[in-house]
Amino acid sequence: MKSPLLSKVLLSAFSLSILLIINGCGKTDTTTPAVLATLTTNGLIVNLTSTGAQSGGVITNNGGADVTAAGVCYSSSNQTPTTSDSKTSDTPVTDPAGTNSFTSTLTGLTAATTYYLRAYATNSAGTAYGVVITFKTNNVTGINTTVSTLAGSIAGGFFDGSGPSALFANPQGVVADAQGNVYVADGFNNRIRKITPAGVTTTYAGDGNAGFLNGPAATAEFYAPQGIAIDAQGNLFVADLGNNVIRKISTAGVVSTFCGNGTRGYVNGADTLAEFNNPQGLCVDASGNVFVADRSNNLVRKITAAGVASNFAGSGAAYYFNGTGSDNSFNGPKGVAVDASGNVYVADAGNYSIRKITPAQVVTTVAGSPVQTTIVGTPAGISIDSKGNLYITDQGGRILEITTSNILYILAGTASTAGYVDGTGTAAKFSSPQGITIDNKGNIYVADYNNNIIRTVTGAIQ
Structure with a gap:
């Protein structure tokens, strides 16, 4: 005969087993099965x-x-x-x-x-x-571009003249007009220079003093001008970095303030209310809107033809993110270019990438990223031709092209290799190339910043 104690133990064990079975039957497997990436x-x-x-x-x-x-x-x-x-x-x-x-x-x-x-x-x-x-794949072994010197000397300085006798001091932005003239934002000379197709350099605006003064081009003052752009009428727009304003030079040779009050900051609004923070690259669309790479604000700004500034893209944070409107980020954008459809392309230097902003303000990445740093290197200048091909300067020493077929070519120079050598393709050398432009004949012009020279590149894929 079983003892009362043993009976109680057996009964408790049986009850516990039933409870565990019931609880086990009621449980659901919460593990989510994997799906395809x-x-x-x-x-x-x-x-x-x-x-x-x-x-x-x-x-x-x-x-x-x-x-x-x-x-x-x-x-x-x-x-x-x-x-x-x-x-x-x-x-x-x-x-x-x-x-x-x-x-x-x-x-x-x-x-x-x-x-x-x-x-x-x-x-x-x-x-x-x-x-x-x-x-x-190509049917040839390489791209046969030729790099030559249009104007300037590695010595640097200031002098108007022909070819290498002209002197520049760390040129930044360049833009070509319909006649093949090239305008240069001559940064440390605080001047805007003009180079004819024959290679003759003159001073187009600025007296050389680092200051802020509107009026006739010869007596106007700039402070470290950076980006430069031209509209359909031939008016020039200058990113006057040291003054944190956007200047305009009319075809009549009169300098005025297009947008900005000179205070470093971030404010949208009409011309005298707006504020910028180290504006660098510029471009102008067919409607006369000016887009600005507002570098230290990490934004791309839009200024209407009436001079009203707004934020076109960017959150203001130095970050890398694609999205719409202000739900995206840039990191020290330096150059901008606009195509015939109104898409704006950005040389996003700090993110080692080329970004695209549609007219609906949707931001995507065309090339490069913060982890794919060697594709476009550190892009500084960007330009676009009438067919939609992009031309890019990599501060590390290369000139790049992205064709409409989505092929990236190294037109000239070698990554992370500074120097001054004219020649063919990758044998040529640059030293921190900045601004870039292309004329209507397909000639590419580069502001070779540390070499104090304006270079010409011919033979691009077009």
Whole structure:
């Protein structure tokens, strides 16, 4: 016969077992199953040659599981390539926006051949793919551009004259007019200079004193002018950095203040109310609106033809983020250019990238990022031709082009290599190139800042 104590123990154990079974049956597995990752294929092909290219992708969502493999897959015959075709294996790197990007280098390609390419990312749920892009390898080994000196001497200084006899002091912005004249924001000379197609340099505006004075061009004063732009009527606009204003030089040779009251800050409104903080790059659209790379405010500003300033893009924070209106960020933007459709392209120097702002104020990235720092390097100047090709100066010593086919070419110079050498393609050397412009004949002009020279680049892909 069982003792009362043993019976109680057995009864308690039985009750506990029943309770555990009931509780176990009522539990739900809260683990979310992994899904395929979400990613995009870089739309830009970089360093394209006859046998190689560079691409990559961005993983925007890992699908709830670790990504174990990523890269691009490509084929010259399969229009929807998979990882069964040729592929790269790359390591994603996280950027400040929280996305993971990777750069892929393709080798062993065949010259003059069309390839189909897309990014891939694999996790425990399987392999996801980005959209397919196409590109065609070159049928030549390189780009045959020629770099020459238009005006100036490495010695620097101030002198009006022809070719190398003219002297500049750290030139910044450049812009060409319809007649092929090139106007230069001659920073440390506090002047605006004009170079004819024959290479003759004269002073267009400014008496050389670092100050602020409107009036006739010959007696007007600027303080470290930076960006320069021209409208359809031939009026010049100057980012007068030291005075934190935007100046206008009419075709009659009269200098006035277009927008800004001279106080360093951030205020929108009519011309005398607006404030800027180290304005640098400028461009003008077909309607006479002026866009400003407001560098130290980390903004792109818009000034109407009537002189009213507003914020076109940027939150003001020095950060990297794409979005709409002010829900995006720039980091020390230096250059701006506008195309015929009203899209504004930004040389976002601190983010090592080229950004695009649509007329609806949607910001996206065209090339580069804070973790893809070598694609466009540190972009300073940017210009656009009538076909929509972009031309960019990389302060590290390169002149770049992004074609309408989304191919990035190195036109001249070598990354992180300073010097002064005229010549062909990458054999040429620059020292901190800044402003860039292109005339209606396809000649590119570069303000070679530390060399105190204005350079010409011919032979771009157009």
